Amino acid sequence: VSTIDTLHVVFEVGAAHYVLPASVVLELESFHGVTPVPGTASHVVGIVHIRGQVIPLVDLRVRFGLPPVEPSLDHRVVVVEHDGRRIGMLVDVAREIAKIQPTAFEPPPELVGVHAHGFVKAVAQLGPRLVMLLDCERVLGQEQGDG
């Protein structure tokens, strides 16, 4: 396994830690406001202009069923490329890249998996913290998350 495959971006949403493989993360941007798009799912906060592209922004707090907070400049936008789409994920904090061996991941306990709408693909222990590997497909899918 090459080093590049073990690199993961670590971010926080509502006091929990999540990771995504660095290979799907295009950039980390600070939040500078968003243009709401009426008629979209509740977790889609709108569109943002990042590096010459207009992309949708998904609020992971809302997606995960947490009460929304007014986004501030402390929030970060994790821009991911998934299935040819480019999408921003609004998270509370993101400032860390960690090395996690693929062997460190294990499937989430069944009960957790069900409750998390399948958003969590795997979990791993990273030092003192438990981190959850997100399933982009589920998180960015079109179906309503809080239904």
Place this chain on the structure above:
Amino acid sequence: VELLRSLHTLKGLAGMMGVEPIVELAHAMESLVRVAQHGRGVLPAAALDPLVAATQAISGGLRAMADGVPVPAAPDSVLLALEQIAAAPWPGTEDASPPVVLPVLDAVLAGKLARSELEELQQAFERGERVSQIVFAPSPAKAEAGATITTVRAAVGRLGRIVRVLPRSVPRSDAAPGGLEFVLLVVTQSPPQAIAAAAGLAAVEVTPLARRESAAPSPADDDAFARASRKGVVRMDVAKLDTALEHLSSLGIGQLHLREEARTLASAGVDVRPLLRRLDDQERQLRRMRGTLLELRMVPLREVLEPLPLIVRGLRNTTGKHVRLAVEVGDAELDKTVAERLFPALVHLVRNAIDHGIEDVDARRARGKPEEGLLRVEAASASTMLEISMSDDGGGVDLERVAQRAGRPVPQTDVELLEILTVPGFSTRDTATTTSGRGLGLDIVRQTVEALGGTLELENRPGQGTTLRVRAPLTVAILDAFAFVAGRERYLAPIAVVDAIVEVDPAQVVRPPGRDGGARAPSLLHARGAIMPLLSLRGALGLPRAGDETRAMIVRRHGQPFAFGIERMLGRHEVLVRPLVDPLVAVWGVAGSADLGDGRPTLVLDLPALTTRLARGAAGEARV
């Protein structure tokens, strides 16, 4: 000519599939054969070997594609050989048919010009335009006087079209201390004196190039090939043009900011007239630049419609009907994006015409019509709109059957008929057919056309046929749009869909009885001599209440006026629209987003589509 056409088609197809090596080879072969066709006579024997080699290379490329391995790069040796033969003077043929431009041009210069440039000059001659050769030798003295190749080029460029600027080395002299001079080849209407004057008097030497003696009008075929070859010269990703347009759009918005600053200065008592003149000048230049860039995005409608004969042939086979397709669209061109969005709608109309319009052979014979039906596609463009009409000589629309099926009274006018035919899901068929299907009908076509800012019209001639007219803007990339505020957010709407903007006088607004009485229920507005529904745009978009809605924007839905209440008008902007393609944000009523210069996307609303959604919502409630 046949060979040329095949090569051009091959090149086009390879280009569509992105197989560059084949494009290059086909292009080189095409150029060579075109040279032969363009009056230089027959192909010399030496040309055959490279042509054969190129053919083999293309076959090799096709095999590679079939095997799913990358197509090898075009062999340089073959390309080079083809180009050399195309560029070399061809012995023994000069007398019979001299090359058109070469006699008037210095041979060394001519050799440095690209084929496309030679062709451009040749066409200029044929159109009777003046072609001048301007020589400028830079020197420190001239530079001090303000004449450099840059200023000369700019001055000459204002008077005409510069085909090429060629540097050439000359013996060092007082006139050319650098041992270098530039030759500008210019197509212009201005006389030599005017050019010399514009470029800085004695700084340049202007030689008008003689017009060709036998300026016979070129046959149509030549024209077509000249056009085709111009197309072959530059192929580029439309996205790059979009980027350029976007930069231009931000320049335009910068202009607006500058004007605001100028106003501030003016109100402080500063004389801003010279500044405003510069701004006006700059604005003209920006407009010209925009026009040029937009032109680059245009594609001939004829090319867009190229797949139609194949589609018609397929339909002939599946329906068993006899149909002839006549495409007479002339030189009409349209924006590539418009073409891409419009094409499926046009295909749908073709299918409808053959499936529903044109009768089968027996019925036609019984009506005394020729067995073969005729489907005619014609086009005409007028300023900013393109009209494409599609007429069949079939049976027309059976009004009574339509009325019965829709459960409505028999339509009295073509407008009413189209209204019924475009009700979502309407179909006159009991069973789905493989061609037109069922339920996916004219409503989709109409939506597509209206989303582009166009219109769909129908002309029904019972027993004799049907004509559908699609009017669409030639270009959509840049949109002339109103900016306004609703629910504290800024929005844009294409000027083309807005009939009027009126002030809302509360005395003119009547609130009819309704169950919820909330923001989503329409009021009645009396404006411009008509009574129409007035709906809060903020409410329609589900936004929280902000300021009072003191203005209304009147749009038309199926010919009927419909007013949206807004809070404030911000002005008029030319913006570059990007569609919102991601499924997360692709919603009904939003056409795309544009940048107003603050780095934040602003939504471009599709107001007619929004009225449709609202009307449907209302109908749904009424049934409860």
